[in-house]
Amino acid sequence: MPESSTSARALHVLQTVFGYPAFRGQQAEIVDHVAQGGDALVLMPTGGGKSLCYQIPSLVRDGVGVVISPLIALMQDQVDALAELGVRAAFLNSTQSFDQAMRTERRVRTGDLDLLYVAPERLMTPRCLELLQASNIALFAIDEAHCVSQWGHDFRPEYIKLSVLHERFPQVPRIALTATADPQTRAEIAHNLQLDDALQFVSSFDRPNIRYQIVEKANGRKQVLDFIKEEHAGDAGVVYCLSRKKVEETAEFLRAHGVAALPYHAGMDIATRSANQSRFLREDGIVMVATIAFGMGIDKPDVRFVAHLDLPKSIEGYYQETGRAGRDGAPANAWMAYGLQDVVQQRRMIDESEADENFKRVQTAKLDAMLGLCETLSCRRVRLLDYFGQESAPCGNCDSCLNPPVSFDGSVQVQKLLSSIYRVDQRFGAGHVIDVLRGIDSDKVKQWRHDKLSTFGVGSDISEAEWRAILRQAIALGLVQIDHDAYGSLKLTEQARPVLRGEQKVQLRQYQKPARPKRQAVRA
Ligand code: ADP
Numbered sequence: 346m347p348e349s350s351t352s353a354r355a356l357h358v359l360q361t362v363f364g365y366p367a368f369r370g371q372q373a374e375i376v377d378h379v380a381q382g383g384d385a386l387v388l389m390p391t392g393g394g395k396s397l398c399y400q401i402p403s404l405v406r407d408g409v410g411v412v413i414s415p416l417i418a419l420m421q422d423q424v425d426a427l428a429e430l431g432v433r434a435a436f437l438n439s440t441q442s443f444d445q446a447m448r449t450e451r452r453v454r455t456g457d458l459d460l461l462y463v464a465p466e467r468l469m470t471p472r473c474l475e476l477l478q479a480s481n482i483a484l485f486a487i488d489e490a491h492c493v494s495q496w497g498h499d500f501r502p503e504y505i506k507l508s509v510l511h512e513r514f515p516q517v518p519r520i521a522l523t524a525t526a527d528p529q530t531r532a533e534i535a536h537n538l539q540l541d542d543a544l545q546f547v548s549s550f551d552r553p554n555i556r557y558q559i560v561e562k563a564n565g566r567k568q569v570l571d572f573i574k575e576e577h578a579g580d581a582g583v584v585y586c587l588s589r590k591k592v593e594e595t596a597e598f599l600r601a602h603g604v605a606a607l608p609y610h611a612g613m614d615i616a617t618r619s620a621n622q623s624r625f626l627r628e629d630g631i632v633m634v635a636t637i638a639f640g641m642g643i644d645k646p647d648v649r650f651v652a653h654l655d656l657p658k659s660i661e662g663y664y665q666e667t668g669r670a671g672r673d674g675a676p677a678n679a680w681m682a683y684g685l686q687d688v689v690q691q692r693r694m695i696d697e698s699e700a701d702e703n704f705k706r707v708q709t710a711k712l713d714a715m716l717g718l719c720e721t722l723s724c725r726r727v728r729l730l731d732y733f734g735q736e737s738a739p740c741g742n743c744d745s746c747l748n749p750p751v752s753f754d755g756s757v758q759v760q761k762l763l764s765s766i767y768r769v770d771q772r773f774g775a776g777h778v779i780d781v782l783r784g785i786d787s788d789k790v791k792q793w794r795h796d797k798l799s800t801f802g803v804g805s806d807i808s809e810a811e812w813r814a815i816l817r818q819a820i821a822l823g824l825v826q827i828d829h830d831a832y833g834s835l836k837l838t839e840q841a842r843p844v845l846r847g848e849q850k851v852q853l854r855q856y857q858k859p860a861r862p863k864r865q866a867v868r869a
């Protein structure tokens with residue numbers, strides 16, 4: 346098929362089937378390349394529009410597009426959504442009955458499908474491979490392709506076996522897609538899936554119109570109210586909270602202060618929840634106060650801000666949630682208030698979860714990276730993009746760039762903190778350790794005779810809030826850990842030693858009292 350007619354057909358399908366006027370970013374190039382039979386490796390952030398990169402070539406080419414995805418739970422929804430657009434789609438996975446599977450298999454064989462979603466372990470069965478070999482295949486799309494990387498945390502052994510596709514179906518184009526962009530994962534995908542000769546499409550993860558701002562939390566909901574009133578009066582936005590209860594309370598509070606806020610969380614009855622969602626989508630200037638249950642598949646272009654009142658679990662989560670702001674390309678704000686309590690709470694949630702040790706380790710590492718972003722002395726965007734394996738220069742559009750934090754040699758303060766943690770036998774949480782530092786003779790201090798310690802009161806010149814900020818930075822720097830026990834005991838790490846011995850200096854961020862947010866020209 347000549348090139349121009351493929352692009353014309355692809356655009357026609359985009360407009361008539363999916364109802365979008367134009368391709369986004371690199372979609373057009375990717376679609377053309379695959380529609381013409383080329384292999385591709387696509388790295389695109391979540392929400393970037395990866396699905397169309399294989400759906401449209403599947404419709405443009407003869408035969409069925411086979412989509413390999415580990416996300417079995419989403420297959421029914423994906424198929425239903427496609428069916429609504431008039432696309433003939435079905436899936437094969439372990440959740441369906443034998444009869445359902447048989448029906449789908451028949452449709453594959455008779456050429457009655459445009460798209461087939463398959464779980465990788467299912468695809469690898471002799472039965473499925475034979476079925477596909479006897480059918481007309483338009484392409485193979487390998488979604489969540491980072492699952493083939495042993496280096497990542499999502500490794501799935503079935504993915505390694507997907508290299509047989511190349512051997513068994515050498516004529517069928519393959520497109521692998523992922524939102525994980527680090528160079529090592531990329532190399533492993535290309536190698537393990539035998540996609541070394543595939544064209545690579547690496548989208549930038551940068552969202553230049555989003556201004557990142559992370560502030561010290563004092564009274565979170567009052568701070569977010571000020572932020573909305575001063576910078577976003579009448580704008581649509583999302584305020585994320587960790588718990589359902591906090592969602593309800595915050596929405597109530599904002600409403601009481603004249604903000605058109607609505608709650609959204611998975612515990613609400615479905616009717617109210619979807620009513621709130623459609624008001625957010627249709628009306629102007631609604632502020633949705635929500636848990637992270639809100640946002641999947643929400644495509645509202647003019648969300649002017651996303652605020653976090655609690656720390657996200659990972660940079661991936663933060664990026665995804667903040668990414669819902671400013672899809673139209675106009676200036677938008679990503680604002681977050683965070684404090685030591687967030688770190689303690691998130692640690693506790695990891696420790697108390699049922700997950701295995703390895704998973705907990707990965708979650709802890711992700712939380713640490715998030716903390717590093719919060720505590721960084723340099724550009725937030727540089728740090729964020731670096732996490733996704735992309736180099737960049739200071740952006741001029743984040744709080745660190747616009748109002749550079751002042752740093753100072755905080756070695757002495759950190760030594761005082763570390764010694765106090767050590768002197769209380771690494772068995773007490775933040776509140777108690779800070780009481781000891783500040784020389785507060787609380788009941789607990791007296792009970793444990795900690796007023797007799799050499800570190801009692803050595804930090805009385807520093808406020809409690811400031812000690813909390815120092816402690817957070819010590820955690821972010823990997824000098825202190827919050828322990829698994831119920832008290833959130835503080836423990837010293839190996840890295841604390843050289844600091845305690847005075848062999849290593851520590852730069853700290855100059856403490857600034859939580860201030861009212863600075864006025865920004867949001868509308869250009
Ligand atoms: P990803 O898989 O990369 O996370 P999706 O394929 O789910 O992203 O797409 C994210 C959202 O963007 C979806 O709501 C989708 O319909 C929308 N979208 C994708 N491409 C376009 C486009 N060219 N024009 C308008 N909306 C698009």
Ligand code: ZN
Nearest residue numbers: 724740743746
């Ligand atoms: Zn910056």
